[in-house]
Amino acid sequence: MQRPRTWLIAAAALGLWLTAGFFLVPELLEAIYRSNAVPLLSQQPLSFFLEQWREIVLFGGAAAVAVALSMRALRDPTLSHRLVPDARPSDLGAVRILVAGILLASTLWEDPGSTAALPDGLRNPPGVMHFLARLPGYEALAGSAIALEAFGWLTSLVLLCAMIGWKSRLSVPLGAILYLLLGGWLRQYAWFYHTGLIPLYLLAVLSFLPSGEGLSLDRLLRRRGGDRPAADVPSRRFGWARYAVWTALALPYVAAGLSKLRNGGLTWWDASNFKYILFQSVLRPMEFDFQFSLGLASAPDWLFEAMAIAALLGELLYALVLVSRRARWVIPIAMLLMHLSILFLQNILFFDLILLQAIYWNFRPLLSRLPLPAGIAGPHPTSGRPGGALRAPQFAGGEMGGGALRAMARKGRRATEAVLVVLTVCWVFRVEYYPLTAMQMFSSRQSEPLVYEIALARTAAGDVVRAPIEDSIGAMSDSRYRRVLQMAFDEERQALAGAVMEAVVRRWNDTAEAEREILSIEIQRWEWLYLAEPSDPDHGRLTDRVVYSFDGTAEP
Numbered sequence: 001m002q003r004p005r006t007w008l009i010a011a012a013a014l015g016l017w018l019t020a021g022f023f024l025v026p027e028l029l030e031a032i033y034r035s036n037a038v039p040l041l042s043q044q045p046l047s048f049f050l051e052q053w054r055e056i057v058l059f060g061g062a063a064a065v066a067v068a069l070s071m072r073a074l075r076d077p078t079l080s081h082r083l084v085p086d087a088r089p090s091d092l093g094a095v096r097i098l099v100a101g102i103l104l105a106s107t108l109w110e111d112p113g114s115t116a117a118l119p120d121g122l123r124n125p126p127g128v129m130h131f132l133a134r135l136p137g138y139e140a141l142a143g144s145a146i147a148l149e150a151f152g153w154l155t156s157l158v159l160l161c162a163m164i165g166w167k168s169r170l171s172v173p174l175g176a177i178l179y180l181l182l183g184g185w186l187r188q189y190a191w192f193y194h195t196g197l198i199p200l201y202l203l204a205v206l207s208f209l210p211s212g213e214g215l216s217l218d219r220l221l222r223r224r225g226g227d228r229p230a231a232d233v234p235s236r237r238f239g240w241a242r243y244a245v246w247t248a249l250a251l252p253y254v255a256a257g258l259s260k261l262r263n264g265g266l267t268w269w270d271a272s273n274f275k276y277i278l279f280q281s282v283l284r285p286m287e288f289d290f291q292f293s294l295g296l297a298s299a300p301d302w303l304f305e306a307m308a309i310a311a312l313l314g315e316l317l318y319a320l321v322l323v324s325r326r327a328r329w330v331i332p333i334a335m336l337l338m339h340l341s342i343l344f345l346q347n348i349l350f351f352d353l354i355l356l357q358a359i360y361w362n363f364r365p366l367l368s369r370l371p372l373p374a375g376i377a378g379p380h381p382t383s384g385r386p387g388g389a390l391r392a393p394q395f396a397g398g399e400m401g402g403g404a405l406r407a408m409a410r411k412g413r414r415a416t417e418a419v420l421v422v423l424t425v426c427w428v429f430r431v432e433y434y435p436l437t438a439m440q441m442f443s444s445r446q447s448e449p450l451v452y453e454i455a456l457a458r459t460a461a462g463d464v465v466r467a468p469i470e471d472s473i474g475a476m477s478d479s480r481y482r483r484v485l486q487m488a489f490d491e492e493r494q495a496l497a498g499a500v501m502e503a504v505v506r507r508w509n510d511t512a513e514a515e516r517e518i519l520s521i522e523i524q525r526w527e528w529l530y531l532a533e534p535s536d537p538d539h540g541r542l543t544d545r546v547v548y549s550f551d552g553t554a555e556p
Contacts, residue, residue, distance in 0.1 A: 021057030060428045067424050071417055086234035087242040089214025094363040096211040099202045100163035102352045103179050106196050107156045111474025113149035119499040126192050127434025129184040155182050165216020173207035190480035199352050201248045208415050209241040240412025247416050250318050251423045256439040257315030263443040269308035271301035276446035283452045285479045286347035293345045297534040314338050332357035450528045453485035461515040472508040488523040488546040501548040522547045
């Protein structure tokens, strides 16, 4: 009787959700709107909010059914045994090393101290950073380059400890928290960009899992101290733990694909829209300067539509890595190729996502060839298959009994379910609240004219070059200053953009040779009818310009 009762409760909950969503809540929204109790709502017509809510009700109901079925499958012993391959402590340890290493590299690449040179008015704390910005000392920290550099090095040190597995119960969650704060600090001067978010999610998930019991300094010290850590053999406990991390990587890809269909419609892959995405990424200032996309401007539409459909299918089908061993062979390779294509066609490097594709592969053959200290990873049979699905005794390790290990395995399953619920809720409600996101980048439909901004600098030698904004202020690397360029054409924020340019010029001229000193920075706005004039060698026409002299004043 238990199973029918469960399904009856689920059906009643779904019916209640649909009834309230379609009949009760719209009446409440209309009453609130007409009472002007929430002034923010008056910025949009009532029909806008009603349409958004109806969409949430429909997608929320469908998502709830999908989540319920997924959780039912995960709790079924037979199905979960097929879906979740066993794993060793060293398998989870390899994942920890990969994830923490990616975040460590990201932290070492950043220059948080340079944000001290930026004007206070540019700060817009995202998400959880709103609460931290109210704490005493926040303003003082923003103005101290030394303190910010020290914070960056502290984050790097903790992430290094997490990577090598020293005090992992503390270093892994602390590393996630510190990187969360560092990422939020940098984003408050730019926008809510997505680079670094997914490895942060993975490290957060690892914080609740026994990620330090394999391939770690902790394991080595415990063995030398006479303890008996879990044997390095496949078990359900570590299989579920690794599966939770797999889920945290796979679902954001699926959310990105679904967001494209939700926001851009079933024809998101239309050539005009995909051309806009490619061309704007290349023409706006980016970290790299590949021009391959522009060379395809006159190519037939079917080529762009084929690329768009391939990208969309790659994201939607990424969920297969959670149910198929063969998919764990194919899809990570396909996604790696897609990210390389994004690099050369859009000048965007998702180095974290490129490296994370290795998370589904079995590291055992590599580990068996490394000169690791005795005790870090035991010499057990190897398998070259992704996911390391060797079937050894289901529960093995130390002095623990099967009951205790089964309870530990349930922690991994619950972590998987928590990831599934949280990320699904974020997508349904379009949450964009740092560090949570619905993965909506490049999901809206666009068409000509294509508008973009560039920044040029005039030097003392009379040369006109690309403004070295990211070279002057390292925190603006990866072209995070694009929002500032748009401010230059907004009368209310033009002075703020000038203050940023003044900071750039001041820091640059402090170390530059005399002939390379910058005298002025010109921000240009261009407009290109890429469908009507695909062969235009100038890629559009100049429509507006603002010149900032060395003192930050603007000239039309």
